[in-house]
Structure formats: structure tokens, C-alpha cells
Amino acid sequence: MNLDRIAPGRRRFLQRSLAALAGGSGFFAAPASLALLNHAWAQQSDRGGDYKALVCVFLLGGNDGHNLIVPRGAAEYAVYAHRRRGLTIPQAQLLPIAPLSGAPYALGLHPAVPELAQLFESGQLALIGSVGALLEPVSRPQYDQGSARLPPQLFSHNDQQDFWQSLEVRSPVDPTPASGWGGRIADLLHDGANPQATVAMNLSLAGSNAFQVGRRAQSLTVDTGTIRAVENDRDPVAAAEFEALLAQSQVNLLADTYRLSLKDAIDDYRTLQGVLAAVPPLATAFPAPPAVGAPAADRFAHALGSQLRRAAELIAAREALGHRRQIFFCSLGGFDTHDAQMADQPELLAGLSRALHAFHAATLELGVAQQVTTFAVSEFGRSLTSNGDGSDHSWGNHLFVLGGAVQGRRIFGQVPDLAAGSADFAGDGNLIPRIAVDQYGATLARWFGVDPGQLSSLFPNLPAFDQSDLGFMRSA
Amino acid sequence: MKRWLGVAIAIVWLAASPLRAGTADRVFGDGFDPPGDLPTGRADAARFLAQASFGGTPAQVDALMVSGFNAWFDTQFAQAPGYVLPYMRQAAGTADPLQPLPFHLYRQAWFVRVLSAPDDLRQRVAFALSEIFVVSERGAGLGNDGLVLGAYHDILLRNAFGSYRQLLEDVTLSPAMGRYLSMYRNRKPDPANNIQADENFAREVMQLFSIGLIRLNPDGSPLLVGGQTVPTYDVAVVRAMARVFTGWACHCAAGQNCPPDPFVQENFTCSTEHAMVPYEAYHDRDEKRLFDGLVLPAGRDARSELEAALDALANHPNVGPFIARQLIQRLVTSNPSPAYVGRVAAVFADDGHGVRGHLGAVVRAILLDVEARQGHRLAPQTFGKLREPLLRLSQMWHAFDVMWEADELMLDDLDIHLRYNQSPLFSPSVFNFFSPGHAPPGPLANAGLVAPEMQIITANFAIAVTNDLGGRIFWAYRGGPMDEFDDRARLIQLDRWERSIAPPPGGTQAPAGALEQLVGQFDELLLGGTMSAPLRERILTRLRAIPAADTLKRVQNAIYLIATAPEFAVQR
Incomplete structure (x- = not known):
């Protein structure tokens, strides 16, 4: 693989370092390994050729960004603690970060994400403040007076999940089928970038999703476990007959939809079986299946890690798949912390942080760290105020982007003023987004190779905003 | 007389829509019999049982051929519910109602009931309801708790043919839903400490369990004003509703070692079979402005206010079409015609005896509707699920x-x-x-x-x-x-x-x-x-x-x- 051209002794050392990086404790015991890895990455930076991947990690339920990026300085921390009450993270536990730009005051990250903090400090991760669902810029007076044009059903999980993925406001009488911006990117790029593709470039490791639905382009859900085609060990002829029947089109549209989808699935899974079998095992260690009685963080780390591991394998197999562009969809559920937030969110974030850390190490191992950009998505932020034991649905949120091409160690967008009466919050307490999902997505799409002139056809609300590129990606 | 009800409905349906004139010719002029009470054959009987149960056995198909549809319903309605908790306790070898039960016993009970219980229709409807009034073992606080989830399943079984309003209340006050959507121990706002009431259940009980996000016509289609949908409620209503559902926590059974105040210290030692009970000190007694101008005046206790809010939800004009459409989707077809939804919603509004929200009548109307019985012939390209x-x-x-x-x-x-x-x-x-x-x-x-x-x-x-x-x-x-x-x-x-x-x-x-x-x-x-x-x-x-x-x-x-x-x- 990509470590092949490095001298054998050095390769073993590097592999051990990568394993340690992904493994956790070893990495922090020897921070010098990070410099080594950055060096290795620099050496290999041209190894990916014209290849790029976007990896969407959807934090289902609405992650509480107010506890991901937290004020660390005395005055701002006091405001934070006063506003959050029972949801306050002890000041001493915050992981300090030193952003090169974008921080209005001293900041720390949630104590459960030491890997993400390291990635931030080493320039591989950027934070995006106050991003959210918008159709046009909204000021506090506009929102408070009800004169703002807003996406429908701002605080409803499924509607906001749909909006984040589709960016469309659809009338119930609109006959056009819905699509997502990952799918629309594929509509635009797939034929040109992947003329030899053997499967769709939109690959989901987390099942059906609105993000990857194209107007034309297809998507494929890839199992995170063993890839199997249809088999019948007791009667292989019967299985062959079953497959032959799939050629027979069906009068009923539902049956025909199922038929075509199963037929494609079998073809695609045969392809994947062959291609993935030829991928050498990754040296990078991903989070192992949780032991019985293990902390929930282990479960979350494995749930997301197994998706990201399969994504890394599909990246390794990109040539065999005929892919110069790939889009992956992963998700982790459980972020709807109305209840027991102080117990549950740390486990979720710890799992997230470990899984992402392993994935980033895998992209280094594969020599594609500069070609792979991972971005977090969540349907909404959460209320700054507590409901006694948790937080409720809100609006603007803080997210992050990870990868070698990211302008790391910087904060884009806006870190809000948390004080009561702040103009960053609406009268009803919701954080007003300063960055639209359209801008967030367009910045990624631009890096991915979408022509600037095409962006507004993919991101329908983009024209309402001044900036179509937020600058968090290095120019391609 | 009952056997002609379907025909009468069919005629109303066909007459109501000029677009259906061609369909009427096909139904009555092309060899199709109008829906009758006896299946037209074994295929028809098996087809019905696929919609109304977890699948017909050859013997059940034969029995339906003889009994006819309405007698089958009467038998099913009269059948004692095959509850899962008694089975689970027996399998666990315990008679103690407070004994925790592992979740795998619930799965076992479900398989046993679904494959062998004589109350096929009730089991099928309860399963459909479990996909509308959703709680899940994967939710916070419910992991491996077979007792609380078995009790919840039994709530769905008990109410499957009963009153929607009662179902809504039993679901609302169930410890399973209480924990799943964190109404359990939801307390009144505490402005001094910047604490608001938890909105989780308040939001979902409206969005998913009763009225939905937008106003509906009686046939389930979205009501449009100037081409736009009309929201059923806004953020302020969610917040008011969140305050309605404050002050509820566990019931302490005799002999239990419960904390005196579960809002201070709670460790799930209370009965999870018994409905939650009010703790007035934690209930918000301020005025609440709900949807459609409805105001709950200040000073009400937790239970009477909860009853009033659930009454308002259950009487909202959206509920019939909203629930009817989803039950039709679970049992019969993914894309019911608006007329079909409308007919079932009308039965939801009045079962013929002046009773609103009678789920048994709704289920019967869904399964005996001309669209359920003839849809595969009337619309072979699109009917089904x-x-x-x-x-x-x-x-x-x-x-x-x-x-x-x-x-x-x-x-x-x-x-x-x-x-x-x-x-x-x-x-x-x-x-x-x-x-x-x-x-x-x-x-x-x-x-x-x-x-x-x-x-x-x-x-x-x-x-x-x-x-x-x-x-x-x-x-x-x-x-x-x-x-x-x-x-x-x-x-x-x-x-x-x-x-x-x-x-x-x-x-x-x-x-x-x-x-x-x-x-x-x-x-x-x-x-x-x-x-x-x-x-x-x-x-x-x-x-x-x-x-x-x-x-x-x-x-x-x-x-x-x-x-x-x-x-x-x-x-x-």
C-alpha cells in the first residue's frame, strides 16, 4: 500500500506509531509521534493523486455544542457557568486550545475529546462556530419580531435532519423529488471524476439518508461487517434461480423498486467482496467491540469506528472502485440529551473523538490525509439553559472539520457572547446561526472540486449570503 | 346488514369523486364483486390475514372462509389479550411484580405471542402502535429493562381496540415513555436557577403521537392557505406544553424502598409497571397558552391539567386523519387515497355510536374498506406496502x-x-x-x-x-x-x-x-x-x-x- 515505498525498518516504526496514535494512551505518552506523523504525511502528500473524499459524520439528536467549545477565561467562564448551571463543566477539566484565529476569548474543549483537542492543536481540525439552518441572514430583532424568513420546523428533529441534508424548503404539493447536497454533488461530479466507477460514489455506512440522494446519482449502503452476496449453501441452484427472477420487471411500483434495489445490491456487493478482499488490512487500530459492562464510550467508539474503518477500506480500494471522488455518510446517535446530559454526553463525545482519531490516523497510513475531509453535522444545537438534567432543542451550533486540507487550529464563524441579553441569542434563548449550512457545505464542495458557478445550484440558499467560501479549507 | 356497509361506503367513495367514475365501472361492471362479508376464496382470506395479523396459517384461512370478516373481528375483539409480562414473569420464575426482567425475555415473549397467541389482530395492531408511539430499548434509561418495556407493550395490547384518549394517557404516564422522552421527573421552571421545563415529551406527543406539525384536511391532505401549510403549534406552545407535563415521577408500591422525593434522588427502584404519579411540589401552576387559543388557567394540579391537555390533543381535528393514515400505512398500503383516509378518519370521529377515537372501530374500518379489500385490483401499480x-x-x-x-x-x-x-x-x-x-x-x-x-x-x-x-x-x-x-x-x-x-x-x-x-x-x-x-x-x-x-x-x-x-x- 502507501507505506510500501518507505524503507522497511522505518515503515515498521511508522506503523507502530500509527497504531499507537490510534490506540490512545501510547500517543499521549509520546507526543513526539505526532511530529513524526506530520512529517510522514508531508512526504506522502502527493501520493493520493487527483483523489478527494468527503466524510459526513452526523451527530444524531443535536449535539450540545455549548459544551464542546467552552469559555476558559475567568470572566467568560463565570458567565457560562451562570447560564448553564447544572450543565457546567468544571473549569479545570477543560482542554485548553490555542487557536491561531477566531477566538474572542480563551477557550477550551470538552474534557472527553482529548484526541480532537490534539488534532486541533496540530492543525488538522478547525472549529466552526454558530452554524445552523438559515434561508437568509437573520438578526435578533428580525427573529424576535417574527419577520425573519426561517427554515420550516426549526426545532423538530426529523425536519431539521432533512433540512441539513437537503437544504430544500419543499411545499407539500411540490412534485419534484427531494435530493440532498451530497447527492447533488455526485450528480455534478460523478461522471467526470469517476468514469470507470464500479459502484456509486456516495457510500453510506449508516443506512438510508437524505444527504446522498441525488437527482440522478445513486448511493449505496455498505455493510460495516462481512460483505455478503446472496448465497444458499444448501441449494446453490435455487439461489441462481432466485437471481434470475430479479430480471423480471414488476407491474407494482413498490415491488419493482424493491427488485431493482436488490438486484443492484447483489451486483454491488459482489464487486465490493472482490475489491475489499484485495485491500491489505489497515495497520491502524480502530476501536474494538465493547466488552460486556464496558463504558458506553466504548460502544459509541465502536459504533462509529466500525463505519469509519469501512470508509477507510473503501478509500484504500478507490482505484479498484474507479473512484477519484467519494462521499461517505456515517452517523452516531444519542445526542438528544434532554436527560442525564452530564453523564451521557461525555460518553458520546469520547466515542466520537476516539473514532475520528483512528480514522484520521488511517488516512495518514493510506497517505491521503490531505485528500480526505471529515465534517461534523448535527440537526440543531441545544438550549444554553438547563431543564434540570439536560438541554432542549435549539438552533445554532458549533461543529468541526477534520483533515490535512483543513485550515486547522482556527475557529471560523462566531463564538457567541453567552451573557444574558446577548445579541447572539434570540429573545427565546436560541442561538442565532451566523453561518448557514449552505455556506458550510459550499466551502466543502468548492474544495471537493465543484466549480464556483455551480455552487448555487447545489446550495439553494447560498445566494442570500455574502460569503460562499468560509475559508476553512486550503485551496485545492 | 354489516356486509352491506362496505358496499355503501364504496358507493359513497365512488360517488364523491368524479375521477373515480371509470373505477366504478371496473368495480361493478367488470366481474368484480363488491366487498362482501365472506372472503371470495382462500386467496382473499389469506390476503386479509396478511393485513390483519402476522400471517394466516392454512387452518386460519379455512376458518375465515367459514366465519366471514365481521364474525372474525367480533371473535378477535372478544379474545383475551395475550399480555407479555405474565409470560415473562413465568419464564423468569418470579411472581414478584417488582423483580427486574431482562430484555431478552421480552423478545422471547414477543415471538411466542406473535407466533401462537389467538389474539392475532390485537398483537398486529399493538405492533403497529409500537411504531407510532415509539419507545425503544436503545433509548437512555431503558437498556435491558424488560420489565418497563414489557409493561409498555401490554399497554399497547390493552388499548389496541379501546379509546385513543385512554391509550394516549396510558402511554403518557407509562414509566417507559416517561424515561424515554424524559417527562419522568420533569420539573417546573426555576427562573432563579435558569432552569426551564423539559420540552422533549411535550414536543413529540404533539408531533408524533397526536396532531402532527401541520394542519390537515379531514382526508389527511395538508391544509393549504395561499399555497402554504399551516403549523399546528409554535415554540411557545411547546414550552407551555412542557410546563403541563411537570411533576410526574414513580409510583411507590407497598413494601418498596423508594426515595421520599424521587425528584431529589432517583434510582429507578420504583414500580415500573404502575403509571407515574404526580408530585405537586414540582408541577408548574402558572397559566399555559396552548394551540388554537386554548388557555389552561393558573392554579391547576398536575393531573387535572394533564387530563385537560390530553383532552385537547385527542379532540384536535388533526388526530383522526393523522393516526388513520399511519395505521393504514402499517396495515394495508403505503399510499392510501385521501378518500380512504377520510373514511377511516370519519370513523375515528364517530364510530357510529357517537364515540370518538374508538380504535377497534378504526381498525375494522381500515381492514374492511373497499380500498383494502380491492386495492390490488383497483390500483395494481401502486397499491400495497x-x-x-x-x-x-x-x-x-x-x-x-x-x-x-x-x-x-x-x-x-x-x-x-x-x-x-x-x-x-x-x-x-x-x-x-x-x-x-x-x-x-x-x-x-x-x-x-x-x-x-x-x-x-x-x-x-x-x-x-x-x-x-x-x-x-x-x-x-x-x-x-x-x-x-x-x-x-x-x-x-x-x-x-x-x-x-x-x-x-x-x-x-x-x-x-x-x-x-x-x-x-x-x-x-x-x-x-x-x-x-x-x-x-x-x-x-x-x-x-x-x-x-x-x-x-x-x-x-x-x-x-x-x-x-x-x-x-x-x-x-
């Missing part, structure tokens, strides 16, 4: 008289979600395994149609279910390898079908016409008589290629090629 993965298995099992020796579940059944992407009370979120509005991209979405179940039948699971069904047909039959290997295996029984195609003594061929008859009977049982000619031909060709003496392999191939076929993937 993808069978939920678990229903594909249960219907195959029932058709072939599933039996087992030990109730315990094999690992394959305990972890059935790993292959079927579905397991009772195990949804990934409160939005169920799939969304009622899911439209897979392609011809369906282009036609403006939905196929909710397709959301979980992704490439990997389409293959996994196919392989799993094949494995069960070829390994798990009475007298087969799994029968030898594991007495927990659910086994299909194929002997009677094998005998029907066995060559006569001294002969080398199946009796004349026996293969055709076999496939015809399987068509009736599994496909309600809708098998296409190409599928029939293909199966017969395959069967003829297998030596006549290998009757087992012939029967297995016939079942396999139907159970895995796209035609069986859809319930029509």
Missing part, C-alpha cells in the same frame, strides 16, 4: 405452521435486528425504524409515492433478509438439521406439502397436476393469489428439474422462490 422485514418472516412462518420445542430464542432470533434491521421496541429513535414519508429515490419518488419500509431495506439488509429466509427454509424445518441441532429453533412444517406431491407407490412422477396445485396453494397463502405468470412458470420449471422423489427439495424451492421474490416483498 413493502412488508416490514419481520413480517416477511412471520408470514412465511405462519403459512407453514411454525412450531418449536423450547420457547427460548436462538441467537439468530435474539439478534434478529442484525439481519432484519428491525426488532420490537428497538427503534433507533422516537421516529421509528422508518418514516411514514420516506420516498426511495427513483420511479416511486418521481410518482410522488412513498414506501416507508424501504428506508430500512438498504442493500445490506435486502441481501441479509434474503439469505436469512433461505437459511430458515433450507435448514430450519421439522425433521431437518436445525430440528436435530437446537430445540429452540422455530421450524416450518413441510410434510403435508411433501405428501401432496409424492409419487404414488411404484411411481416415479408426482401425481398429475400436483406441482401446479402446490404452487397455486402457496400463491394463495403467501401472495393472496397475486402471483404473476412469469413467477409461476419459473417456479414450476425449477420444480420439474428436481427429481420427483426429492419432495422436500421441491417444496423448499417453491417456498424459497416465493419468499425471496420481489412479489412477496410487497404485501398487496
Whole structure:
């Protein structure tokens, strides 16, 4: 693989370092390994050729960004603690970060994400403040007076999940089928970038999703476990007959939809079986299946890690798949912390942080760290105020982007003023987004190779905003 | 008289829409009988049972042929509910109502009830309700709690034919829902400490369990004003509703060591079978402004205020069409006509005896509607629904008289979600395994149609279910390898079908016409008589290629090629 051209002794050392990086404790015991890895990455930076991947990690339920990026300085921390009450993270536990730009005051990250903090400090991760669902810029007076044009059903999980993925406001009488911006990117790029593709470039490791639905382009859900085609060990002829029947089109549209989808699935899974079998095992260690009685963080780390591991394998197999562009969809559920937030969110974030850390190490191992950009998505932020034991649905949120091409160690967008009466919050307490999902997505799409002139056809609300590129990606 | 009700409805439906005039000619002028009380044949009976139960056995099909539909309903309504908690306690060897029970016993109870309980309709409706009023073992606070989830399932069973209003209240006050959507220990706002009431349950009880996000016409279509939908409520209503649902926590049974104030310290030692009870000190007594100008005045106690809010929800004009459409989708078809939804919603509004929200009447109206009974003929291209993965298995099992020796579940059944992407009370979120509005991209979405179940039948699971069904047909039959290997295996029984195609003594061929008859009977049982000619031909060709003496392999191939076929993937 990509470590092949490095001298054998050095390769073993590097592999051990990568394993340690992904493994956790070893990495922090020897921070010098990070410099080594950055060096290795620099050496290999041209190894990916014209290849790029976007990896969407959807934090289902609405992650509480107010506890991901937290004020660390005395005055701002006091405001934070006063506003959050029972949801306050002890000041001493915050992981300090030193952003090169974008921080209005001293900041720390949630104590459960030491890997993400390291990635931030080493320039591989950027934070995006106050991003959210918008159709046009909204000021506090506009929102408070009800004169703002807003996406429908701002605080409803499924509607906001749909909006984040589709960016469309659809009338119930609109006959056009819905699509997502990952799918629309594929509509635009797939034929040109992947003329030899053997499967769709939109690959989901987390099942059906609105993000990857194209107007034309297809998507494929890839199992995170063993890839199997249809088999019948007791009667292989019967299985062959079953497959032959799939050629027979069906009068009923539902049956025909199922038929075509199963037929494609079998073809695609045969392809994947062959291609993935030829991928050498990754040296990078991903989070192992949780032991019985293990902390929930282990479960979350494995749930997301197994998706990201399969994504890394599909990246390794990109040539065999005929892919110069790939889009992956992963998700982790459980972020709807109305209840027991102080117990549950740390486990979720710890799992997230470990899984992402392993994935980033895998992209280094594969020599594609500069070609792979991972971005977090969540349907909404959460209320700054507590409901006694948790937080409720809100609006603007803080997210992050990870990868070698990211302008790391910087904060884009806006870190809000948390004080009561702040103009960053609406009268009803919701954080007003300063960055639209359209801008967030367009910045990624631009890096991915979408022509600037095409962006507004993919991101329908983009024209309402001044900036179509937020600058968090290095120019391609 | 009842048998003509369907006809009368059909006439009203057809008369109401000029677009349906052509349909009327087809129904009444082209050899179709109007829906009657007796099934028109075994295929019709099996087709009905596929909609109304977890699948008809040959004996149940025969019984329905004799009893007719309405007598079948009467019998089902009168049938004692097959509750799961008593079963689970017996399996755990405990009589203690407070004894915690592991979740795997709930799964076991579900399989046992669904495959053997005589209250088929109730079990089927409860399953449908569990996909609307969703709680899940995967939710915070419910992990491996079989007791609280079994109790919840029994709430759905108990209310399946009862009053919607009662169901809504029992769900609201259930410890399972209380924990799942964090109404449990939800307390009044504390402005001094910047604490608001928890909005979780308040939001979802409106959005998912009762009125939905937008105003509906009586036929379930969105009400449009100037081309725009109209929200049913806004953020302020959610916040007011959140304050309504404050002050509820656990009931402390006699002999229990409960904390004196569960709002201060709570460790789930309270009864999880008993409904939550109010703790007035934590209930918000301020005025609440709800939807449609409804105001709950200040000073009300927790229970009377909760009753008033639930009354308001249950009486909202959206509830009938909102719940009717989803129940139709779960039982009959993914894309019901507005007229069908409207007819069922009308029964929700008044069951004919002035009772609103009578779910038994709603279920009967759904299943006896002309669209349910004739939809496969009236709209062959669009009628029906993808069978939920678990229903594909249960219907195959029932058709072939599933039996087992030990109730315990094999690992394959305990972890059935790993292959079927579905397991009772195990949804990934409160939005169920799939969304009622899911439209897979392609011809369906282009036609403006939905196929909710397709959301979980992704490439990997389409293959996994196919392989799993094949494995069960070829390994798990009475007298087969799994029968030898594991007495927990659910086994299909194929002997009677094998005998029907066995060559006569001294002969080398199946009796004349026996293969055709076999496939015809399987068509009736599994496909309600809708098998296409190409599928029939293909199966017969395959069967003829297998030596006549290998009757087992012939029967297995016939079942396999139907159970895995796209035609069986859809319930029509």
C-alpha cells in the first residue's frame, strides 16, 4: 500500500506509531509521534493523486455544542457557568486550545475529546462556530419580531435532519423529488471524476439518508461487517434461480423498486467482496467491540469506528472502485440529551473523538490525509439553559472539520457572547446561526472540486449570503 | 346488514369523486364483486390475514372462509389479550411484580405471542402502535429493562381496540415513555436557577403521537392557505406544553424502598409497571397558552391539567386523519387515497355510536374498506406496502405452521435486528425504524409515492433478509438439521406439502397436476393469489428439474422462490 515505498525498518516504526496514535494512551505518552506523523504525511502528500473524499459524520439528536467549545477565561467562564448551571463543566477539566484565529476569548474543549483537542492543536481540525439552518441572514430583532424568513420546523428533529441534508424548503404539493447536497454533488461530479466507477460514489455506512440522494446519482449502503452476496449453501441452484427472477420487471411500483434495489445490491456487493478482499488490512487500530459492562464510550467508539474503518477500506480500494471522488455518510446517535446530559454526553463525545482519531490516523497510513475531509453535522444545537438534567432543542451550533486540507487550529464563524441579553441569542434563548449550512457545505464542495458557478445550484440558499467560501479549507 | 356497509361506503367513495367514475365501472361492471362479508376464496382470506395479523396459517384461512370478516373481528375483539409480562414473569420464575426482567425475555415473549397467541389482530395492531408511539430499548434509561418495556407493550395490547384518549394517557404516564422522552421527573421552571421545563415529551406527543406539525384536511391532505401549510403549534406552545407535563415521577408500591422525593434522588427502584404519579411540589401552576387559543388557567394540579391537555390533543381535528393514515400505512398500503383516509378518519370521529377515537372501530374500518379489500385490483401499480422485514418472516412462518420445542430464542432470533434491521421496541429513535414519508429515490419518488419500509431495506439488509429466509427454509424445518441441532429453533412444517406431491407407490412422477396445485396453494397463502405468470412458470420449471422423489427439495424451492421474490416483498 502507501507505506510500501518507505524503507522497511522505518515503515515498521511508522506503523507502530500509527497504531499507537490510534490506540490512545501510547500517543499521549509520546507526543513526539505526532511530529513524526506530520512529517510522514508531508512526504506522502502527493501520493493520493487527483483523489478527494468527503466524510459526513452526523451527530444524531443535536449535539450540545455549548459544551464542546467552552469559555476558559475567568470572566467568560463565570458567565457560562451562570447560564448553564447544572450543565457546567468544571473549569479545570477543560482542554485548553490555542487557536491561531477566531477566538474572542480563551477557550477550551470538552474534557472527553482529548484526541480532537490534539488534532486541533496540530492543525488538522478547525472549529466552526454558530452554524445552523438559515434561508437568509437573520438578526435578533428580525427573529424576535417574527419577520425573519426561517427554515420550516426549526426545532423538530426529523425536519431539521432533512433540512441539513437537503437544504430544500419543499411545499407539500411540490412534485419534484427531494435530493440532498451530497447527492447533488455526485450528480455534478460523478461522471467526470469517476468514469470507470464500479459502484456509486456516495457510500453510506449508516443506512438510508437524505444527504446522498441525488437527482440522478445513486448511493449505496455498505455493510460495516462481512460483505455478503446472496448465497444458499444448501441449494446453490435455487439461489441462481432466485437471481434470475430479479430480471423480471414488476407491474407494482413498490415491488419493482424493491427488485431493482436488490438486484443492484447483489451486483454491488459482489464487486465490493472482490475489491475489499484485495485491500491489505489497515495497520491502524480502530476501536474494538465493547466488552460486556464496558463504558458506553466504548460502544459509541465502536459504533462509529466500525463505519469509519469501512470508509477507510473503501478509500484504500478507490482505484479498484474507479473512484477519484467519494462521499461517505456515517452517523452516531444519542445526542438528544434532554436527560442525564452530564453523564451521557461525555460518553458520546469520547466515542466520537476516539473514532475520528483512528480514522484520521488511517488516512495518514493510506497517505491521503490531505485528500480526505471529515465534517461534523448535527440537526440543531441545544438550549444554553438547563431543564434540570439536560438541554432542549435549539438552533445554532458549533461543529468541526477534520483533515490535512483543513485550515486547522482556527475557529471560523462566531463564538457567541453567552451573557444574558446577548445579541447572539434570540429573545427565546436560541442561538442565532451566523453561518448557514449552505455556506458550510459550499466551502466543502468548492474544495471537493465543484466549480464556483455551480455552487448555487447545489446550495439553494447560498445566494442570500455574502460569503460562499468560509475559508476553512486550503485551496485545492 | 354489516356486509352491506362496505358496499355503501364504496358507493359513497365512488360517488364523491368524479375521477373515480371509470373505477366504478371496473368495480361493478367488470366481474368484480363488491366487498362482501365472506372472503371470495382462500386467496382473499389469506390476503386479509396478511393485513390483519402476522400471517394466516392454512387452518386460519379455512376458518375465515367459514366465519366471514365481521364474525372474525367480533371473535378477535372478544379474545383475551395475550399480555407479555405474565409470560415473562413465568419464564423468569418470579411472581414478584417488582423483580427486574431482562430484555431478552421480552423478545422471547414477543415471538411466542406473535407466533401462537389467538389474539392475532390485537398483537398486529399493538405492533403497529409500537411504531407510532415509539419507545425503544436503545433509548437512555431503558437498556435491558424488560420489565418497563414489557409493561409498555401490554399497554399497547390493552388499548389496541379501546379509546385513543385512554391509550394516549396510558402511554403518557407509562414509566417507559416517561424515561424515554424524559417527562419522568420533569420539573417546573426555576427562573432563579435558569432552569426551564423539559420540552422533549411535550414536543413529540404533539408531533408524533397526536396532531402532527401541520394542519390537515379531514382526508389527511395538508391544509393549504395561499399555497402554504399551516403549523399546528409554535415554540411557545411547546414550552407551555412542557410546563403541563411537570411533576410526574414513580409510583411507590407497598413494601418498596423508594426515595421520599424521587425528584431529589432517583434510582429507578420504583414500580415500573404502575403509571407515574404526580408530585405537586414540582408541577408548574402558572397559566399555559396552548394551540388554537386554548388557555389552561393558573392554579391547576398536575393531573387535572394533564387530563385537560390530553383532552385537547385527542379532540384536535388533526388526530383522526393523522393516526388513520399511519395505521393504514402499517396495515394495508403505503399510499392510501385521501378518500380512504377520510373514511377511516370519519370513523375515528364517530364510530357510529357517537364515540370518538374508538380504535377497534378504526381498525375494522381500515381492514374492511373497499380500498383494502380491492386495492390490488383497483390500483395494481401502486397499491400495497413493502412488508416490514419481520413480517416477511412471520408470514412465511405462519403459512407453514411454525412450531418449536423450547420457547427460548436462538441467537439468530435474539439478534434478529442484525439481519432484519428491525426488532420490537428497538427503534433507533422516537421516529421509528422508518418514516411514514420516506420516498426511495427513483420511479416511486418521481410518482410522488412513498414506501416507508424501504428506508430500512438498504442493500445490506435486502441481501441479509434474503439469505436469512433461505437459511430458515433450507435448514430450519421439522425433521431437518436445525430440528436435530437446537430445540429452540422455530421450524416450518413441510410434510403435508411433501405428501401432496409424492409419487404414488411404484411411481416415479408426482401425481398429475400436483406441482401446479402446490404452487397455486402457496400463491394463495403467501401472495393472496397475486402471483404473476412469469413467477409461476419459473417456479414450476425449477420444480420439474428436481427429481420427483426429492419432495422436500421441491417444496423448499417453491417456498424459497416465493419468499425471496420481489412479489412477496410487497404485501398487496
